[in-house]
Amino acid sequence: MRPLGRGARRALLLGAAALALVACVTGLHEPDTFFHLAYGREIVRRGGLPAQDPFLWPFAGVATGAPPFWLGSLAIYLAEAALPGAGAVLLPALLCAGVFAFLLAACAPDEGHSALSAGVAAVPLALALALVRERAVARPEVLGYLFLAATLWALRRDRRGDGRALLAFPLLAFVWTNVHASVVVGVGVVVLDGAVATAGATLARARARGAAPLRPALGVLAIGLAGALATLANPSSLGSGQQALDLARALFGGAPPGPAAGAAAPVLAVLKRSVLELKPLAPRDLLGAYGLLLGLTAASFLAAGRRAALRDALAVAAFAVLSVGASRFAPLAAMVAAPVAARNLAPAAAWVAARLS
Numbered sequence: 001m002r003p004l005g006r007g008a009r010r011a012l013l014l015g016a017a018a019l020a021l022v023a024c025v026t027g028l029h030e031p032d033t034f035f036h037l038a039y040g041r042e043i044v045r046r047g048g049l050p051a052q053d054p055f056l057w058p059f060a061g062v063a064t065g066a067p068p069f070w071l072g073s074l075a076i077y078l079a080e081a082a083l084p085g086a087g088a089v090l091l092p093a094l095l096c097a098g099v100f101a102f103l104l105a106a107c108a109p110d111e112g113h114s115a116l117s118a119g120v121a122a123v124p125l126a127l128a129l130a131l132v133r134e135r136a137v138a139r140p141e142v143l144g145y146l147f148l149a150a151t152l153w154a155l156r157r158d159r160r161g162d163g164r165a166l167l168a169f170p171l172l173a174f175v176w177t178n179v180h181a182s183v184v185v186g187v188g189v190v191v192l193d194g195a196v197a198t199a200g201a202t203l204a205r206a207r208a209r210g211a212a213p214l215r216p217a218l219g220v221l222a223i224g225l226a227g228a229l230a231t232l233a234n235p236s237s238l239g240s241g242q243q244a245l246d247l248a249r250a251l252f253g254g255a256p257p258g259p260a261a262g263a264a265a266p267v268l269a270v271l272k273r274s275v276l277e278l279k280p281l282a283p284r285d286l287l288g289a290y291g292l293l294l295g296l297t298a299a300s301f302l303a304a305g306r307r308a309a310l311r312d313a314l315a316v317a318a319f320a321v322l323s324v325g326a327s328r329f330a331p332l333a334a335m336v337a338a339p340v341a342a343r344n345l346a347p348a349a350a351w352v353a354a355r356l357s
Contacts, residue, residue, distance in 0.1 A: 003112040012118055013101045016125070020100035023133050024093040030137035033076065033088055036069075037138075040077020043070065049235055068236045071178035072140020079138070088138040095146045096136050100125060102149035103335060106156040107342035120349045121342035124296055128334040130289035135331055144182035147172055148335055151186045155193050156339070158220060166190075166223055173227035177234050185322075185332060187227045189315055194221030196311045281327050290330045294320060297337040300344035307347060312340040 004012065035055060042054055049066035067073070079087035107113075107121035136142060150172065154165040169190055176183040197217035205214065285291065297316055301308045319333035 003114050004118070009113055012113065013104055016104045017097035017101040020129060020132075021093045021097035023129055024096035024136035025089060026092070026133065026136050028089050028138070030139060033138040036073040036076045036140065037080055037088065039067070039070070039073040040075070043074050044077065044081075066236050068178070068234055069140040069180050070236070071175070072143050072180050075143065075179070076138045076140070092136045092138055092142045095142045096129075096132060098146050099132065099149040099335070100129065102146075102153040103128065103339055106149070106153045106339040107346075108156070109343060109346045110160060114350075116349055116353055117342070117346040120345050121339075124293055124338035124341040127289045127293040127296070128331070128338040131293075131331045131334045135328070140180040141182065141328075144176065144180035144186075145331065145335065147176045147179070148182065148186055148189075148332060151189060152336065152339060155190065155220075158216075163216070163219065166220065169223050170226040170230045173230035174233050177231040182332070183227075183231050185319075187224060187231060188318070189336070190224035190227055191221065192224075192315055192318070193311050194218070194224050196314060197221075200310070279327060281324055281330065285327060285330065290323075290334065293334055293337055293341070297341040297344075300341040300348075303348040304344035308344055312344075316340055 038055060043049060043066075049070060053067060076088060076091060079091040081087065083090065103125060104113075104118075104121060107117070107125070109117050113121075132145060135145075151169060154169060157163070158166045169186075173183055173187060176186060194217060198214065198221050201214045201217045281290070286294075301313060316333070316337050319329070319336045323329040323333040
């Protein structure tokens with residue numbers, strides 16, 4: 001199918017962003033928002049980061065420094081300070097608009113979007129939007145959604161031969177690690193992409209079958225590892241990477257080790273027992289948008305056949321397993337799966353359209 005022109009592509013992206021923005025104006029109903037507003041205000045009042053957490057009793061008297069998500073709290077407070085009564089509502093909607101603009105761009109086939117491929121992408125993206133919308137509230141997590149969507153888009157551009165955007169990933173990780181612990185999944189998708197590409201190129205060279213160049217794959221892997229180092233740039237003693245790993249251990253039955261375990265363990269134990277979003281997915285979740293999207297993505301691999309990328313399959317599988325441990329990760333899995341499903345299904349849809357025309 002004929003690729004869309006530049007103006008049509010821009011209009012398509014703006015349309016997707018506008019629809020996501022309207023869908024994600026969900027109101028001010030998340031209790032955590034008020035904690036982040038208070039913490040952001042505390043940072044502004046002090047003119048710096050506190051040495052101890054001033055609000056969470058399990059950390060009373062513990063020299064944790066700022067929480068790992070301090071920059072996310074500050075962004076939420078500044079948005080509300082700029083638009084009192086509206087900033088905390090509009091911020092997540094604006095962030096989700098950016099999320100779906102990036103995801104739609106990541107859905108494009110190698111030759112660029114056509115009207116047909118855009119129509120195909122609308123289905124998995126709509127299912128992903130239904131999941132993201134449920135968490136479109138003023139929490140640092142939603143900033144992490146935007147950063148993950150931008151990372152997926154940058155990886156897609158790199159595969160199409162333009163790696164300039166991906167070069168900025170270590171800088172993004174530097175910011176992201178101070179916004180939300182989801183920086184770990186961002187590093188994970190880049191490292192996974194680079195590692196699988198490197199393994200594939202090495203195997204191809206060993207077999208001497210159209211030997212793939214090794215340097216680009218190694219470059220992606222190096223960028224991912226540089227991003228991993230950037231996650232250490234967090235002033236909290238409970239840095240984003242450690243926080244994410246401790247939470248994963250708690251969710252999957254382990255205990256958080258290390259010097260911060262004494263302070264973190266009570267919080268993680270309470271979270272695991274009582275927070276609904278940290279409980280495993282229920283069977284009903286598989287009958288809704290999440291299950292439909294995973295089923296569609298699995299079917300898309302069958303439709304794509306040999307055209308399907310192993311990197312995509314492994315990324316979708318990893319995020320699906322992650323979401324089994326806690327339902328809060330289902331939107332992240334949806335964001336990874338939707339562009340993969342769209343790219344896999346577009347050639348099959350084009351083939352059907354050609355036969356029917």
